[in-house]
Amino acid sequence: MTHPAPGELLDLHFGGEDASRGPAAAHVRGCAACRAVLDDVGWAEGALRALPDTPPAGGLERVLARIDTVRPARERRERRLRTLLPSALALLAGGVAVHEGGAVALLVFLAVGSILTLALAPVLILESQRRS
Amino acid sequence: MSATAILAFPPLASLAGDAAEPIPSAKAMPLPSDRALVERAARGDAEAFAVLYRRYERPVFGVLLRLAGGRRALAEEWLQEAFTRVWLGAGTHDPSRGEVRPWIYRIALNTARSELARRHYRTAHVSLDESGLDLPDESAGEKRVAARLDEARRAEVVALALRELPDFMREVIVLRCSRELSFAEMAEATGAPEGTLKSRFHRAVAALRAAVARAEERAR
Numbered sequence: 001m002t003h004p005a006p007g008e009l010l011d012l013h014f015g016g017e018d019a020s021r022g023p024a025a026a027h028v029r030g031c032a033a034c035r036a037v038l039d040d041v042g043w044a045e046g047a048l049r050a051l052p053d054t055p056p057a058g059g060l061e062r063v064l065a066r067i068d069t070v071r072p073a074r075e076r077r078e079r080r081l082r083t084l085l086p087s088a089l090a091l092l093a094g095g096v097a098v099h100e101g102g103a104v105a106l107l108v109f110l111a112v113g114s115i116l117t118l119a120l121a122p123v124l125i126l127e128s129q130r131r132s
Numbered sequence: 133m134s135a136t137a138i139l140a141f142p143p144l145a146s147l148a149g150d151a152a153e154p155i156p157s158a159k160a161m162p163l164p165s166d167r168a169l170v171e172r173a174a175r176g177d178a179e180a181f182a183v184l185y186r187r188y189e190r191p192v193f194g195v196l197l198r199l200a201g202g203r204r205a206l207a208e209e210w211l212q213e214a215f216t217r218v219w220l221g222a223g224t225h226d227p228s229r230g231e232v233r234p235w236i237y238r239i240a241l242n243t244a245r246s247e248l249a250r251r252h253y254r255t256a257h258v259s260l261d262e263s264g265l266d267l268p269d270e271s272a273g274e275k276r277v278a279a280r281l282d283e284a285r286r287a288e289v290v291a292l293a294l295r296e297l298p299d300f301m302r303e304v305i306v307l308r309c310s311r312e313l314s315f316a317e318m319a320e321a322t323g324a325p326e327g328t329l330k331s332r333f334h335r336a337v338a339a340l341r342a343a344v345a346r347a348e349e350r351a352r
Contacts, residue, residue: 010315067220071220
């Protein structure tokens with residue numbers, strides 16, 4: 001006698017109506033060994049149901065309070081990253097420029113950097129004011 | 133998380149006050165899908181998050197309580213942490229990569245895994261006192277007390293047995309027996325192949341049976 005694969009037995013147990021009409025179901029009806037496997041699965045489900053699953057009262061309030069404490073720290077971290085990232089990239093670009101092109105490249109880099117800073121300063125100031 | 137999401141978060145009191153009340157429009161309108169709720173939460177809609185929380189609170193808590201081996205306080209802490217991660221990570225949920233349900237359970241599972249690793253709760257604790265289960269009400273009738281004592285004892289035995297299982301066995305048996313996720317969804321949530329999970333499940337059932345027998349022996 002060929003028994004259904006263990007996975008098929010599980011599909012039979014958890015599969016509901018459809019699975020109970022298939023060939024595996026027909027086999028299980030006449031096979032004590034397979035029925036024992038399914039009985040074990042049923043027993044495990046019953047055993048786990050013994051534990052309660054009533055959630056704590058006021059859970060949502062506590063989650064919202066936790067979010068309120070976590071959020072500012074996360075926001076600060078993101079803001080710090082947003083501030084540091086352009087500076088880090090600029091330093092990296094400066095380093096590469098000096099390494100590749102020497103003093104002239106550095107001067108060009110500083111000039112372009114200054115122009116960009118002057119052009120973007122009003123936008124950055126406005127954004128910073130808006131956020132605070 | 134966008135700045136809009138942060139700014140749009142309403143005062144706590146307004147949401148917490150709604151917790152026990154039905155959603156006013158629930159009867160008139162079809163219930164929003166999980167995906168729609170997550171999308172709204174990602175945009176900072178805390179009411180959508182509250183609906184999602186209420187939808188999943190009980191089943192997720194049930195799973196976490198079992199993963200925690202019946203330690204209620206621990207499961208409550210994990211529940212808070214898991215849903216905090218759901219809110220913070222709502223913007224990262226990619227519908228093309230899977231449904232909301234396995235995504236939420238993956239977050240819950242990862243929360244339990246990381247907290248277990250952090251707190252070194254992997255070793256079995258066998259104190260009956262710390263199971264955190266409800267004790268029978270002394271004022272109830274004698275039969276009810278006896279029945280509740282039996283239930284409480286059975287729950288304690290199962291809780292202790294669950295603590296003895298290795299994490300990968302406890303996860304698979306708890307997730308599947310909760311009937312919240314199919315094996316395919318569990319594969320999505322745990323990252324393990326479906327066939328592996330099915331094979332683990334059979335081993336977990338046998339291990340749980342043996343652990344329950346040992347726990348019953350100790351409880352006598």
